[in-house]
Amino acid sequence: MKALVISALRLARTTPFRLAVLYLAMFVLSVALILAVVYRTTAGFLESEIGETIALEVAGLQDQYRGQGLRGLVDAVRDRSATSHTNSVYLLTTPGGVILAGNLSAWPTAVPDASGWTHFKVAEYGGTSDRPSTAMAVTFTLPGKFRLLVGRDMSEIDQLRGRMIASLRWILAVTALLGLGGGLLVARGAMRRIEAINRTTRQIMAGDLTGRVPRSGGGDEIDRLAGNLNAMLDQIERLMTGMRQVTESVAHDLRTPLTRLRSRIELALIHETEDPEVYRAVLQETIAEADRLLATFTALLSIAEAESGAKRTELEPVKLAEPVRIAADLYEPVAEDKGQTLVTDIRGEPVVRGNGQLLAQAVSNLLDNAIKYTPEGGRIALVLEGAAHGRGPRVTIADNGPGIPSDMREKVLQRFVRLDTARASPGNGLGLSLVDAVARLHGARLVLEDNAPGLRISLEFPANGGTFATPPH
Numbered sequence: 001m002k003a004l005v006i007s008a009l010r011l012a013r014t015t016p017f018r019l020a021v022l023y024l025a026m027f028v029l030s031v032a033l034i035l036a037v038v039y040r041t042t043a044g045f046l047e048s049e050i051g052e053t054i055a056l057e058v059a060g061l062q063d064q065y066r067g068q069g070l071r072g073l074v075d076a077v078r079d080r081s082a083t084s085h086t087n088s089v090y091l092l093t094t095p096g097g098v099i100l101a102g103n104l105s106a107w108p109t110a111v112p113d114a115s116g117w118t119h120f121k122v123a124e125y126g127g128t129s130d131r132p133s134t135a136m137a138v139t140f141t142l143p144g145k146f147r148l149l150v151g152r153d154m155s156e157i158d159q160l161r162g163r164m165i166a167s168l169r170w171i172l173a174v175t176a177l178l179g180l181g182g183g184l185l186v187a188r189g190a191m192r193r194i195e196a197i198n199r200t201t202r203q204i205m206a207g208d209l210t211g212r213v214p215r216s217g218g219g220d221e222i223d224r225l226a227g228n229l230n231a232m233l234d235q236i237e238r239l240m241t242g243m244r245q246v247t248e249s250v251a252h253d254l255r256t257p258l259t260r261l262r263s264r265i266e267l268a269l270i271h272e273t274e275d276p277e278v279y280r281a282v283l284q285e286t287i288a289e290a291d292r293l294l295a296t297f298t299a300l301l302s303i304a305e306a307e308s309g310a311k312r313t314e315l316e317p318v319k320l321a322e323p324v325r326i327a328a329d330l331y332e333p334v335a336e337d338k339g340q341t342l343v344t345d346i347r348g349e350p351v352v353r354g355n356g357q358l359l360a361q362a363v364s365n366l367l368d369n370a371i372k373y374t375p376e377g378g379r380i381a382l383v384l385e386g387a388a389h390g391r392g393p394r395v396t397i398a399d400n401g402p403g404i405p406s407d408m409r410e411k412v413l414q415r416f417v418r419l420d421t422a423r424a425s426p427g428n429g430l431g432l433s434l435v436d437a438v439a440r441l442h443g444a445r446l447v448l449e450d451n452a453p454g455l456r457i458s459l460e461f462p463a464n465g466g467t468f469a470t471p472p473h
């Protein structure tokens with residue numbers, strides 16, 4: 001019982017319940033207003049009816065007075081007053097106030113209103129009647145200062161008012177009951193669904209990211225909220241999983257070089273040679289290894305920075321030809337060393353909003369791959385095209401090496417992913433991740449295609465500085 005009261009009290013504090021009570025109050029108010037208007041018009045109608053009845057009575061008495069004088073009037077009033085169950089009130093007095101005939105005990109002290117009607121409580125001047133109702137009456141002063149009062153009690157109007165008030169009370173009681181009950185029911189329904197959301201939130205706060213808000217399928221606002229929350233949770237879960245994978249791969253991929261580094265130093269110590277040249281060689285190798293590690297960290301940090309979008313505020317107009325030329329100049333000698341031809345073809349002068357340094361880094365990474373994975377004597381083309389035919393500017397690097405199988409083209413963009421065929425050449429599998437992050441930062445997209453043979457990879461910028469509607473992954 002106590003628990004029931006507590007839960008009812010809790011429901012009473014909810015928004016749905018408050019809304020229900022508010023609507024209830026408004027409903028009762030409007031019913032009261034309607035009843036008041038009905039009462040007013042009905043009462044007005046009844047009053048005019050009563051007025052007409054009184055006018056008829058007055059006309060009858062007038063006939064009597066005209067025909068038989070005061071005597072006849074006294075008789076007529078006496079006759080009419082004698083009828084029990086009459087709704088009419090009469091009083092005929094002498095100039096001195098002595099009652100000659102009628103069913104009132106005294107002349108009412110009330111003053112006539114603007115339209116000539118006198119209203120008074122019948123009971124106070126009861127005489128023969130003790131009805132609690134009010135009466136309305138007209139008064140006349142006859143020749144010789146005799147006074148006549150003819151009226152009718154308004155019990156019908158009083159009854160009407162009584163009935164109206166009674167029904168209003170009933171309506172009030174029933175609506176209050178229905179409203180409270182309905183409000184509690186509505187509140188309970190809404191609260192049950194909110195509670196489901198709360199349960200999911202608690203589950204997630206406890207560390208279980210798989211929790212989802214159950215949906216009723218009705219498509220109402222709570223359902224839509226649940227849908228959005230679930231979509232948000234999906235996204236968070238995806239990001240968390242991605243982050244965990246990255247952390248795991250970072251830890252895994254840095255372990256190997258660090259272990260190598262450590263065993264190399266350890267071995268040098270174990271051999272205990274006197275020859276400083278041996279130590280020198282080991283130290284030099286150690287530095288080289290440490291440099292590679294540092295390069296990996298730098299690459300990881302650049303990717304994280306580009307992905308976080310922190311550099312987005314630093315974007316400024318960049319002539320795409322500049323980063324392309326920088327990268328080409330850097331890699332031409334490398335290609336030459338490997339007996340490859342690197343052909344750079346700059347068509348047009350496209351300008352994009354971007355970060356020149358990151359763009360040069362991205363093009364360099366792509367050239368690095370093309371040179372690294374294409375056998376000696378290969379051909380590499382670097383092409384910059386301006387915007388045309390509704391598409392934005394694009395930078396394309398095409399080689400005639402082994403290429404990337406179509407089912408791996410998405411995968412190689414992930415951190416630390418390298419194809420088995422690449423194991424022979426140095427690398428961490430971070431180059432394309434950075435290019436992809438830089439592309440995203442610029443609202444551009446990275447397209448990998450078959451160059452038959454080889455790989456053709458393009459950095460496609462959006463037309464008119466817009467962005468591609470590509471979903472984040």
Ligand SMILES: Nc1ncnc2c1ncn2[C@@H]1O[C@H](COP(=O)(O)OP(=O)(O)OP(=O)(O)O)[C@@H](O)[C@H]1O
Pocket residue numbers: 365369370371373374399401402403404412417418419420421422426427428429430431432433455
């Ligand atoms: N031009 C290409 N031809 C063939 N395979 C490629 C080419 N570019 C990239 N790949 C494949 O994609 C993988 C990922 O490339 P990515 O540039 O990310 O890493 P990486 O070159 O191995 O190492 P890093 O760039 O970090 O030194 C490579 O290991 C290689 O297997």
Ligand SMILES: [Mg+2]
Pocket residue numbers: 365368369427430431432
């Ligand atoms: Mg690379």
